[in-house]
Amino acid sequence: MSDIHIERMKACGVIPVVSVPDAAAAVSLARALLDGGIDVIELTLRTEAGLAAIEAVARECPQMFVIAGTVVQPAQFAQVRDAGAKAVVSPGFSETLDDAAKAAGLPWLPGVATASEVMRAGERGRTALKFFPAEQAGGIAMIKALAGPFPKVVFCPTGGVNTANLGDYLSQKMVMCVGGTWLTPPAAVSAGDWAAIRDEAAKARRRVDELRAA
Ligand SMILES: O=C[C@H](O)COP(=O)(O)O
Numbered sequence: 001m002s003d004i005h006i007e008r009m010k011a012c013g014v015i016p017v018v019s020v021p022d023a024a025a026a027v028s029l030a031r032a033l034l035d036g037g038i039d040v041i042e043l044t045l046r047t048e049a050g051l052a053a054i055e056a057v058a059r060e061c062p063q064m065f066v067i068a069g070t071v072v073q074p075a076q077f078a079q080v081r082d083a084g085a086k087a088v089v090s091p092g093f094s095e096t097l098d099d100a101a102k103a104a105g106l107p108w109l110p111g112v113a114t115a116s117e118v119m120r121a122g123e124r125g126r127t128a129l130k131f132f133p134a135e136q137a138g139g140i141a142m143i144k145a146l147a148g149p150f151p152k153v154v155f156c157p158t159g160g161v162n163t164a165n166l167g168d169y170l171s172q173k174m175v176m177c178v179g180g181t182w183l184t185p186p187a188a189v190s191a192g193d194w195a196a197i198r199d200e201a202a203k204a205r206r207r208v209d210e211l212r213a214a
């Protein structure tokens with residue numbers, strides 16, 4: 001992941017991780033996030049609509065930095081690139097996926113949860129990593145422990161992050177941003193409650209800006 005992509009994710013601070021039921025919903029949701037001040041979205045391939053959602057948001061919302069999430073097969077890298085994704089996130093790391101990311105020419109944020117995984121990713125030149133599943137894998141204490149031997153690595157903790165622990169994560173110097181589903185609750189997405197999502201995004205934007213200003 002190049003510095004420019006890291007800076008874009010760092011500037012946003014929080015990355016909504018979204019699994020949408022259909023592509024039209026994804027566009028409305030992305031507009032609500034933009035209205036709330038969040039201009040990065042991770043659209044996962046966990047639903048059938050994932051790829052079409054990436055394509056629709058990339059086309060309709062050019063201000064949004066679209067990341068493809070839950071990319072777990074090599075062939076998916078070219079598919080999401082062709083759909084318009086600007087970067088890719090995976091829940092874990094493998095050398096096969098590292099090769100596919102490089103072949104597709106896409107920035108890739110692989111997931112890690114152990115020191116051995118950080119080392120394997122580091123052998124491939126990867127120093128910007130997702131820490132997943134963050135809370136379940138040890139939370140802040142674990143990320144602090146990992147930063148000891150790996151001081152150059154920056155993380156995007158994801159998994160169990162929410163408004164209550166957001167500040168604790170973002171205050172850690174090795175944390176470039178955090179990700180999670182709390183900004184886009186599935187109930188609000190299914191109900192098409194875009195105002196609720198805009199308000200949640202605006203709340204997160206204010207919180208990140210306050211933390212950064214402190
Ligand atoms: O990558 C997404 C994870 O499944 C995070 O989900 P969560 O924020 O609901 O814990």
Ligand SMILES: CC(=O)C(=O)O
Nearest residue numbers: 069070071089090091
């Ligand atoms: C969890 C995660 O990183 C993903 O689904 O891509």
